[in-house]
Amino acid sequence: MPKSLAVQHAKGEPRSRLELKELNDAELVAEYLDGGRFAFQELVGRYHDRLLNFIYRTIGDRDRSEDLVQETFVRVYRHLHRFDPTKKFSTWIYTIASNLAKNELRNRSRNPMVLFQAIKKNWDADHRPLQWEDRSYAPDDLFRKRHLRAQVEKAVEELPEHHRVVFVLREMEGKTYEEISEITGVTLGTVKSRLNRARNKFAQIIAPMLE
Amino acid sequence: MPGRGLLVMDCGEFLKGYSDYSDGLRTPEQLRDFDSHLRECPTCARYHRVVRQGIDLFRQLPRPDASPDFLPRLRHRLYHIDDHTVLGSRLGGGAALVAMAAVGLLALVWLPFASRIPVEIELAPVAVTVPASSAEVPSLFSPGPFVTPVIYERMWVGGAVPTIWERRSGSEELFEPLVQTGSSAAENDPSR
Numbered sequence: 001m002p003k004s005l006a007v008q009h010a011k012g013e014p015r016s017r018l019e020l021k022e023l024n025d026a027e028l029v030a031e032y033l034d035g036g037r038f039a040f041q042e043l044v045g046r047y048h049d050r051l052l053n054f055i056y057r058t059i060g061d062r063d064r065s066e067d068l069v070q071e072t073f074v075r076v077y078r079h080l081h082r083f084d085p086t087k088k089f090s091t092w093i094y095t096i097a098s099n100l101a102k103n104e105l106r107n108r109s110r111n112p113m114v115l116f117q118a119i120k121k122n123w124d125a126d127h128r129p130l131q132w133e134d135r136s137y138a139p140d141d142l143f144r145k146r147h148l149r150a151q152v153e154k155a156v157e158e159l160p161e162h163h164r165v166v167f168v169l170r171e172m173e174g175k176t177y178e179e180i181s182e183i184t185g186v187t188l189g190t191v192k193s194r195l196n197r198a199r200n201k202f203a204q205i206i207a208p209m210l211e
Numbered sequence: 212m213p214g215r216g217l218l219v220m221d222c223g224e225f226l227k228g229y230s231d232y233s234d235g236l237r238t239p240e241q242l243r244d245f246d247s248h249l250r251e252c253p254t255c256a257r258y259h260r261v262v263r264q265g266i267d268l269f270r271q272l273p274r275p276d277a278s279p280d281f282l283p284r285l286r287h288r289l290y291h292i293d294d295h296t297v298l299g300s301r302l303g304g305g306a307a308l309v310a311m312a313a314v315g316l317l318a319l320v321w322l323p324f325a326s327r328i329p330v331e332i333e334l335a336p337v338a339v340t341v342p343a344s345s346a347e348v349p350s351l352f353s354p355g356p357f358v359t360p361v362i363y364e365r366m367w368v369g370g371a372v373p374t375i376w377e378r379r380s381g382s383e384e385l386f387e388p389l390v391q392t393g394s395s396a397a398e399n400d401p402s403r
Contacts, residue, residue: 177234
């Protein structure tokens with residue numbers, strides 16, 4: 001463990017939440033394994049939004065994404081004692097989430113009913129949640145921007161699953177090639193090739209809309 | 212493609228290495244070649260522009276918020292894991308030991324009996340005698356009638372016309388007398 005608050009802290013004394021915020025992920029894991037009750041909560045706070053976004057962009061179903069994020073944390077909680085502290089915690093937790101997302105997509109392809117339900121949800125604009133409009137935009141701009149966002153979302157959904165995971169991890173989550181390679185369990189060369197193809201395909205889909 | 216002769220790399224090379232270029236993973240010299248290609252080739256410049264704009268839009272997509280009950284639900288699930296772990300550690304060892312002891316005891320009690328019980332029980336054959344064929348004993352399988360023509364004739368000649376099938380209550384419709392009474396018997400007389 002690197003020199004940090006975790007080393008300086010006297011053993012047996014519970015840390016305040018403020019102190020926990022200053023620890024890095026590995027230190028939080030160590031703190032939790034030493035009996036720090038709130039360390040796990042801090043990890044949940046750091047990752048739940050990010051994981052929700054990653055899984056949502058991968059599988060496209062918000063409610064199911066939330067279930068899978070819960071499942072990710074349950075698995076992390078159960079197996080935290082097995083976590084290798086020499087590795088990056090974020091890579092580990094993203095690997096678990098990515099595997100759950102992959103399984104979800106695999107199950108959907110086996111059960112078309114689930115896919116249908118997922119598509120049916122939000123299929124109509126009337127079913128989408130209402131949002132306050134930003135009045136600083138002119139209606140045309142607002143419409144165009146919304147339309148473009150919807151098209152971009154659709155373009156990402158159209159990418160093949162293994163390309164989409166790599167694309168989301170790189171472009172949305174800002175992961176390095178090495179991290180993506182670890183998370184997805186493929187070689188660095190495969191990551192590069194998939195990312196290149198994903199960008200290429202993405203450009204092909206959205207080009208007519210951006211011209 | 213305009214200015215193709217002046218280009219250091221062709222469009223295929225550009226597209227093949229585009230990801231690396233986009234992520235700055237090439238040497239400074241190679242990056243300069245890519246930049247130079249972008250300046251000279253409008254097609255690749257357009258491609259680069261589309262990818263950049265698209266990715267910018269993608270990054271601006273609203274991130275989904277977790278529902279308000281996300282954390283309480285998770286806390287509840289984790290609490291139950293703790294609960295099971297604690298119960299398991301407290302009871303698990305003892306319970307497993309008790310269960311194993313019970314199984315062992317049962318085996319000890321049961322084994323002497325089990326060895327005495329034959330696996331397959333063979334019953335002694337049942338001796339039966341074949342009954343002598345008799346006209347008076349109705350048989351389902353023997354082709355002979357209940358009343359042989361001789362008996363029938365004897366009955367007829369003797370004037371006694373018995374009803375072989377006794378009428379039983381409720382069975383009238385099912386059974387008809389083989390030897391009918393009175394005039395009907397005379398009508399059915401084969402000798403006429």
